[in-house]
Amino acid sequence: NAGVMQNPRHLVRRRGQEARLRCSPMKGHSHVYWYRQLPEEGLKFMVYLQKENIIDESGMPKERFSAEFPKEGPSILRIQQVVRGDSAAYFCASSPDRNEKLFFGSGTQLSVL
């Protein structure tokens, strides 16, 4: 049973470009979370999605950031017009139910030049 799969593992973008981060949850998991880890800071909640629905996006910046979890395919975290401050590790986690424990993926390290 494969774990939570994230790709790419590393992503380098120049300022102003778009970043797309992908997350495939564990088999049987329909709940997906995105967390961001800035250098020297703890993991910060960004967004919680179920299939085709955004349930809570209170941790996501209002501009440039969006997330989706379509009926088919991985969850996507999209960052438009990236800035240097977006450089961070972005972790996806999944769970089989809203109250169940989270399984984290290996993360995507985004570097903005």
Next chain:
Amino acid sequence: QKEVEQNSGPLSVPEGAIASLNCTYSDRGSQSFFWYRQYSGKSPELIMSIYSNGDKEDGRFTAQLNKASQYVSLLIRDSQPSDSATYLCAVKQGTGFQKLVFGTGTRLLVSP
């Protein structure tokens, strides 16, 4: 005041000793508490969860919770070099989905 506070460390202990990691939280209504282990460059891995006051033991790990003092701790007995990692304390917000507030983590170094 940070919502979840941890000493960043590093906490250095010799192999075989007990490592004690501490965490305080600000939301008195919190009900669910977690300890994650994160090796450098890797994903956080859940090692303990605790919901009631007192101790919860799992192998070499013991989680302790004191809601009155808003304090959570993790004890690692017989520490091994392979336990060297950053330990993240997380507190669940509310009673619904897994919206966790993490501390910045304590780096543990176990020397052979």
